[in-house]
Amino acid sequence: MDVLLQQIINGLVLGSMYALVALGYTMVYGIIGLINFAHGDVLMVGALTSWTIIRMMMEASVGMPGWLILLLATIIAMVVCAALNFTIEKLAYRPLRNSPRLAPLITAIGMSLLLQTFAMIIWEPNPKAYPSMLPREPIAIGGAVISVTQIVILAVTAMTLAGLMFLVNKTNLGRAMRATAENPRVAALMGIKPDVVISATFIIGAMLAAIAGVMWASNYGTVQHAMGFMPGLKAFVAAVMGGIGNLAGAVVGGIALGLIESLGAGYLGQLTGGVLGSQYVDIFAFIVLALVLTLRPSGLLGERVADRA
Amino acid sequence: MTQNKTGKLIVFVIAAIGLLALPILLQATGSNSWVRIVDIALLYVLLALGLNIVVGYAGLLDLGYIAFFAVGAYMYGLLASPHLAEHFAAIQAMFPDGLHVNIWLVMIAAAIVAGIVGMILGAPTLKLRGDYLAIITLGFGEIIRIFLLNLDRPVNITNGPKGISQIDPLTVFGFNMGQRHTLSIGDWTYTFQPVTLYYYLFLFFVILAVVLSYRLQDSRIGRAWMAIREDEIAAKAMGLNTRNLKLLAFGMGATFGGMSGVLFASFQRFVSPESFSLMESVMVVAMVVLGGIGHIPGVILGALVLAGLPEILRHVAHPLVELTGGRLGPEILRQLLIALAMVVVMLIRPKGLWPAPEHGKSLAK
Numbered sequence: 168m169d170v171l172l173q174q175i176i177n178g179l180v181l182g183s184m185y186a187l188v189a190l191g192y193t194m195v196y197g198i199i200g201l202i203n204f205a206h207g208d209v210l211m212v213g214a215l216t217s218w219t220i221i222r223m224m225m226e227a228s229v230g231m232p233g234w235l236i237l238l239l240a241t242i243i244a245m246v247v248c249a250a251l252n253f254t255i256e257k258l259a260y261r262p263l264r265n266s267p268r269l270a271p272l273i274t275a276i277g278m279s280l281l282l283q284t285f286a287m288i289i290w291e292p293n294p295k296a297y298p299s300m301l302p303r304e305p306i307a308i309g310g311a312v313i314s315v316t317q318i319v320i321l322a323v324t325a326m327t328l329a330g331l332m333f334l335v336n337k338t339n340l341g342r343a344m345r346a347t348a349e350n351p352r353v354a355a356l357m358g359i360k361p362d363v364v365i366s367a368t369f370i371i372g373a374m375l376a377a378i379a380g381v382m383w384a385s386n387y388g389t390v391q392h393a394m395g396f397m398p399g400l401k402a403f404v405a406a407v408m409g410g411i412g413n414l415a416g417a418v419v420g421g422i423a424l425g426l427i428e429s430l431g432a433g434y435l436g437q438l439t440g441g442v443l444g445s446q447y448v449d450i451f452a453f454i455v456l457a458l459v460l461t462l463r464p465s466g467l468l469g470e471r472v473a474d475r476a
Numbered sequence: 477m478t479q480n481k482t483g484k485l486i487v488f489v490i491a492a493i494g495l496l497a498l499p500i501l502l503q504a505t506g507s508n509s510w511v512r513i514v515d516i517a518l519l520y521v522l523l524a525l526g527l528n529i530v531v532g533y534a535g536l537l538d539l540g541y542i543a544f545f546a547v548g549a550y551m552y553g554l555l556a557s558p559h560l561a562e563h564f565a566a567i568q569a570m571f572p573d574g575l576h577v578n579i580w581l582v583m584i585a586a587a588i589v590a591g592i593v594g595m596i597l598g599a600p601t602l603k604l605r606g607d608y609l610a611i612i613t614l615g616f617g618e619i620i621r622i623f624l625l626n627l628d629r630p631v632n633i634t635n636g637p638k639g640i641s642q643i644d645p646l647t648v649f650g651f652n653m654g655q656r657h658t659l660s661i662g663d664w665t666y667t668f669q670p671v672t673l674y675y676y677l678f679l680f681f682v683i684l685a686v687v688l689s690y691r692l693q694d695s696r697i698g699r700a701w702m703a704i705r706e707d708e709i710a711a712k713a714m715g716l717n718t719r720n721l722k723l724l725a726f727g728m729g730a731t732f733g734g735m736s737g738v739l740f741a742s743f744q745r746f747v748s749p750e751s752f753s754l755m756e757s758v759m760v761v762a763m764v765v766l767g768g769i770g771h772i773p774g775v776i777l778g779a780l781v782l783a784g785l786p787e788i789l790r791h792v793a794h795p796l797v798e799l800t801g802g803r804l805g806p807e808i809l810r811q812l813l814i815a816l817a818m819v820v821v822m823l824i825r826p827k828g829l830w831p832a833p834e835h836g837k838s839l840a841k
Binding site for chain 1: 531535537539600601607608610611612614615616618619622625626629754758761762765769803804808811812814815816817818819822823826
């Protein structure tokens with residue numbers, strides 16, 4: 168089996184999930200300058216919601232094909248997450264919008280912890296197997312294998328990104344979002360309601376996170392209340408890497424980080440002669456973050472203000 | 477005026493007697509467990525006071541604070557236990573009885589190492605916006621934990637998830653705090669348990685930390701930190717070297733963490749990566765925030781409340797656990813309360829339960 172090709176495929180899949188989550192971070196940060204620590208936990212809620220829906224539908228044996236059940240579960244998860252993130256923003260972040268930066272940041276951490284705790288109460292803390300709804304036979308390409316789930320992840324990410332780019336660049340809402348990111352006051356003078364735009368941003372971010380959550384669960388086959396922490400953290404690193412506030416940057420950063428991690432996991436053991444194994448893979452993200460912040464704090468694609476949303 | 481002074485003196489004396497008598501009274505319940513709980517609470521107070529320098533004075537959010545605690549704890553764990561000698565022939569040859577470095581030497585070393593690590597960590601991020609610091613410290617906390625968990629292969633340094641045990645107890649001028657000591661005056665004898673002795677030691681350190689914190693707060697450096705916290709650009713315009721000052725705050729907070737870690741290791745006589753999870757870092761932040769950011773009595777209150785909470789819950793939560801079929805265990809309740817406290821306190825009382833008296837504008841409006 169070709170290790171390099173295999174790790175590149177895995178990296179692209181991982182990276183596209185990071186990219187979807189990173190977009191949520193970067194959009195929120197671009198508009199209100201807040202690191203939404205709870206974003207990773209929205210992903211977790213999405214994954215667990217879809218798990219519940221799938222289980223209910225399988226128990227009821229509705230006789231639908233697997234992909235349709237997965238699609239329905241994803242849509243419901245998106246709606247739930249959108250409602251959740253909308254509520255979080257309204258209750259916890261909006262009242263603190265004009266207070267010093269530390270206050271909303273601490274609230275966001277509390278919110279993340281709160282979501283995890285609720286998830287523990289609702290879904291119980293044990294890890295649960297996520298049923299695989301798509302055909303399981305892997306497809307061989309040039310010495311490597313790719314599963315149907317992974318192909319779907321890549322395709323859905325591409326479609327979602329295209330949709331988002333259209334929304335941000337071509338629609339009125341997108342224009343309003345870009346204007347608010349640029350200068351909320353002037354945008355308000357132009358007849359844009361910043362509160363509506365901010366709510367819309369949180370809703371869109373939550374939907375992307377829900378999609379990523381379902382993907383994550385399908386790809387790894389387990390769901391748990393703590394599953395959102397690491398993807399959330401790494402997606403933030405990806406967003407910073409690409410230049411926070413920059414949509415294209417989030418995608419580039421996400422995919423780059425996915426590739427770095429997966430190639431690192433594949434070759435770290437070999438390179439260090441077995442001293443450091445793949446259990447250290449989680450460290451890469453932070454080394455990347457430290458390097459980016461030291462060498463190029465504005466990120467790979469930073470400073471291109473026109474792309475901000 | 478004199479009456480006021482006498483009143484203060486009386487309060488002070490009563491407080492001092494109360495604090496000194498507390499472990500003896502708790503001991504009267506017949507077990508060590510309550511004194512132990514108070515000991516742990518005092519360690520949390522130390523940690524919270526250290527973090528208060530970073531978060532409260534300088535306004536920098538450190539989400540990996542427990543990592544410095546881990547650095548101190550593991551330093552003492554490695555330097556004062558048979559572990560290293562058991563696994564390295566060279567050390568075994570040099571120290572046949574295992575390493576037993578004096579705790580005070582380790583404490584000084586831990587303070588220096590933690591401080592340096594803190595500065596290295598802060599250096600790339602502190603010139604940037606505060607948010608990045610939060611993420612990079614969070615990442616650092618995780619990195620330390622990953623290393624502690626995995627450095628048992630290929631050479632066994634940290635003993636992995638099993639942790640390091642048989643750590644030396646603390647000795648003060650040859651006085652071993654890990655043993656019982658009996659005090660006898662005439663016919664009357666009293667046996668001091670190790671937990672009680674540690675209580676007095678930790679109390680001493682807490683008082684030291686409080687005095688230090690107050691002195692820092694009123695010093696030129698402390699005032700500079702608060703100026704940076706309120707308005708960094710204005711502080712810079714006043715000629716303050718904001719970057720170095722922030723580094724200093726960060727390093728000093730780390731020093732506190734490292735020293736508390738040494739105390740923790742000698743008290744528990746066992747360290748494992750489990751004690752240094754992200755949840756612990758968040759908990760210390762919650763203590764500072766809940767009590768009153770930057771206000772020392774508030775921070776102490778926050779630490780005591782949150783450290784005592786799980787113990788109280790353990791006794792109170794039983795009916796709730798049964799009612800919900802085991803879903804709402806004491807651990808989950810504790811996490812729920814901490815999370816709620818962080819959100820609700822920020823929304824309703826952004827300055828904490830016992831905030832600093834107003835001096836112009838403060839941290840949170």
